[in-house]
Amino acid sequence: MLEIKGLSAEIEGVQVLRKVDFALAEGATVALIGRNGAGKTSLLRAIMGFMKVTAGAIAFDGRPLLEVKPHERPRLGIGYAPEDRRLFSTFTIEENIRLPAEVMKLGAPEIARRLDGIYAVLPELADLRHRPAAGLSGGQGKMAALARALMIGNRVILLDEPFQGLAPVLANRYAAALRTLRDSHPEIALLITESNPSLLRNFAERAYAIERGEVTEVEGGLAASSLAAAGMR
Ligand SMILES: Nc1ncnc2c1ncn2[C@@H]1O[C@H](COP(=O)(O)OP(=O)(O)O)[C@@H](O)[C@H]1O
Ligand SMILES: [Mg+2]
Secondary structure (H helix, E strand, O other): OEEEEEEEEEEOOEEEEEEEEEEEOOOOEEEEEOOOOOOHHHHHHHHHOOOEEEEEEEEEOOEEHHHOOHHHHHHHOEEEEOOOOOOOOOOEHHHHHHHHHHHOOOOHHHHHHHHHHHHHHOHHHHHHOOOEHHHOOHHHHHHHHHHHHHHHOOOEEEEOOOOOOOOHHHHHHHHHHHHHHHHHOOOOEEEEEEOOHHHHOOOOOEEEEEEOOEEEEOOOOOOHHHHHHOOOO
16 A cells, blocks of 8 residues: 655755665555664655655555655555644643644544544543643643544554553553554554554564664564564664
8 A cells, every 4th residue: 555665865964764665565564663863753854754764665555656646645644743842831631633634624424434433542641531641641641642643534544653661561552542443443554653662562564764764564563582583672
């Protein structure tokens, strides 16, 4: 569904993605593992159209995605939760979640339908919906960012280091929410970046490692033996 071939990108003349080949199949959960500065955020931003791509191609359902303007890409069903979750603190949680749908000018019934689906996956947000986002804990903010990505991402969701900074009990709760999402919406593909591969073990069926902008597939996924072979533990 999402196929990346030979993708290179740069920031201010510095190459941050180097001939990246990457594939995400319909409904798959794929991990992208790499240290700080490896290029994880850059790859997600290139998919969203926020990076200067210097070579290569991205196909979405066979269609050349680089020809789609960045602000048109969410309309294809691509949701993105950036690592800095960027909630508007004076808006309520629900206003934050609705925002991308309103930007896309989805009709009120469709927005209501999507919200219902989101609260079914993330019931704790339903209880908080009318609170200002400013009062959210870190864990709740991650849930709200996931919800906002779900509002748009009915085909693919890109999650940038969602576990970063979460205490273990909240990380477990977040992982449980992702499992619920996968069970209730098996058609949605998930691309999750992390610096710590153990967080996504037993979760992602495929894994890629990224280092200095170069991506390699980890044979055997995130099993302990393949991580060792890939020099990741
Ligand atoms: N705004 C920026 N200006 C200059 N260099 C940047 C900027 N953002 C990221 N970089 C560089 O791009 C490379 C990849 O960064 P990034 O994609 O953010 O990595 P990751 O998400 O894996 O930590 C790093 O070498 C980083 O220093
Ligand atoms: Mg990053």
